Amino acid sequence: MKLNDILKKSVELKASDVHLKTGSAPLFRIMGNIERSNLDTLTKKDFESLLSDLNLNDYMLKKLEVEKQIDIGYGVSGVGRFRVNVFYQRGTLAAVFRYIPYDIPSIESLNLPKVVKKISLRPRGLVLVTGITGSGKTTTLASMIGIINKTKKKNIITIEDPIEYLHKDEQSSIIQRQVGYDTIDFASGLKGALREDPDVILIGEMRDRETISTAIEAVETGHLVMSTLHTVDAVETVNRIISSFPLDEQQQIRIQLSGTIEAVISQRLIERADGSGMVPAVEVMVASDFIRDAIKDSKRTESDIKRSIEMNRETYGTQSFDQSLIDLFNLKLITKDKALEYASNPSDLQLKMRGIM
DSSP: OOHHHHHHHHHHTTOSEEEEETTSOOEEEETTEEEEOSSOOOOHHHHHHHHHHTTOOHHHHHHHHHHSEEEEEEEETTTEEEEEEEEEETTEEEEEEEEEOSSOOOTTTTTOOTHHHHHHTOSSEEEEEEOSTTSSHHHHHHHHHHHHHHHOOOEEEEEESSOOSOOOOSSSEEEEEEBTTTBSSHHHHHHHHTTSOOSEEEESOOOSHHHHHHHHHHHHTTOEEEEEEOOSSHHHHHHHHHHTSOHHHHHHHHHHHHHHEEEEEEEEEEEOTTSSOEEEEEEEEEOOHHHHHHHHOTTTHHHHHHHHHHHTHHHHOOBOHHHHHHHHHHTTSSOHHHHHHHOSSHHHHHHHHHHHO
16 A cells, blocks of 8 residues: 555545554544545554655654654645654554645635735734644645735745745745754744844744744844744733743733734634535734733733724724634524534624524
């Protein structure tokens, strides 16, 4: 059984992920659910053969041996790229492949709010795309970088683990650096990027305090910095960043963050009503003077950010998750049950939907 054949089959079935482990047939995640394929059960020998198809170099093999897991990118001609995590379970190797199309999707094709395009073209500031694993953060960021690449003459540097979407130079120059291959880690890659004449820096994930601090400093020196966090909404994003620092530094970080943040885009992927795929519900926070003041004051952060997001839809293009869910429901893209399942406040959303109906 060839690895590329398994991956081609997964794409034909519109699977987002492929799970491989010894003693099991390949598993596909389709429409959010794990489905067992009708392919043969993988033996230890099969898995070793699949691993050889990945063409891991000595560095990655050593890293797998020492750290017991690695992240890499893998391409299949005519099919697409995959983000791959190879790891051990029960003493044997396993792997999960996440599908990434070759083409950079547009904002429109992703059903993202129009304001996301405006946010992409900001000259400077910190822009964060957040959500749980598998919510489409990487795809949204790739689309935003694609907008800059098509319309601006900029130097764009990405630091990723691993490199997922491949960008080709258009109006801009794009340098893509992979953690483990081209730089030691996100923090050192970001520090290096500041000496590489960047206009735009994309950090695959802000995992630690050092990376967050350096990202804020990069914005303060005049750059547009984009990154992701595993947070569910704008309020949690702000709180997560602040709480990454010791108590005696948190007020200073509040001041710095209030002056550098430009937008937080939070996503939840929901099954379409017709079963044809997934569609994102999106919360958008755009920094205004009111938002910046709310970030500075811990007593106002939660209530004022939530209120501003809901009230400033016409002025700034912001929207809450519940507003996004109502739109998707009105367009018949999702069912009422799914809207309530993914709502921040199901009771409030139900009342709003009754008013609409």
